[in-house]
Amino acid sequence: MQRVFSGIQPTGVPQLGNYLGAIRNWVALQKDHECIFCLVDMHALTVWRTPETLRQDTFTQTACLIASGINPKSQILYNQSAVSAHARLGWIFNCVVRLGWLNRMTQFKEKAGKDREAHSAGLYIYPSLMAADIHAFHATRVPVGDDQRQHLEIANDIAEKFNHDYEVDFFPTIEALIPPEAARVMSLRDGTKKMSKSDPSAQSRIELTDTADEIALKIRRAKTDAEPLPSEEEGLESRPEARNLVTIYAALSGESMAQVLARFGGSGFGPFKTALADLLVTHIGPVGDETRRLLQAPDHLQAVLRDGAERANVIAEPIVREAERLVGFLR
């Protein structure tokens, strides 16, 4: 059975892009894979947040994942900082990765913006910690959204260089599992920007805990253009906001873009937006309700994470110890 690893940052409430690009895929993979799902709190620390926010977001994300269908008994669900293997292998990989490789990472450029010097070194070396997250488990399959494609490429480059430098065949090649549809859900306020938990505008995203009224309002206010919906996909070219909404509808309904446009093409956005909001409420509503219920018992959530961390440690510890031995660390 192939081993899957994937992570999500506790940097707010999971949004629709996290759900369609990653979480929904994670739930499906549980059927025939050994899965390790991680709340990557060390990555979350790369951008300033208060201790209380980080703690609360870790609880919320844990609850959201379980409410979405992640089974913490049959799979492993834990928070990254509780397993020291991440930090130890991350350091080794910091010494393998080349500055030139890190300089090419588009996510750092996007997150740091113009004021690069003011950002943490952690944000810059994020990709080598992410590589360590995966390789500490010898995981071979990593379900992610399209925005993580470049980080998985560098994770393979780091493993290849490690194997080459130490003349071993220790870290395997990893395969990115990127969903065919909705791999990059865009902001509801700007169809050229990806939907993000930490976007300052809450109107730009659907959160998994949004109520039916909040979902309906956000979709009603979602940016569109003045033209009616086209009847064919080519008509969505250079209409990023319209394309995004149709993509979301198709991903949730299981229909193709062509089928969605055959039904709604030719009319204005009004009836389409109502149908989209209803579809979202059907899919997201129960997740929000279950999340709120689970959040009533934080002690239980913490016990779930602790149990997951113990089981994660059993897998990662011997792998990282061997990596430490290979580089020449004494014990």
Ligand code: AQP
């Ligand atoms: N808009 C998106 N469309 C499709 N997939 C997405 N993912 C994130 N946004 C979209 C996927 O969700 C998984 C977890 O992401 P993450 O929390 O580790 O980091 P991120 O990609 O930086 O997500 P956010 O929501 O934008 O977080 P912040 O605002 O904190 O930076 C990943 O598999 C990602 O591809």
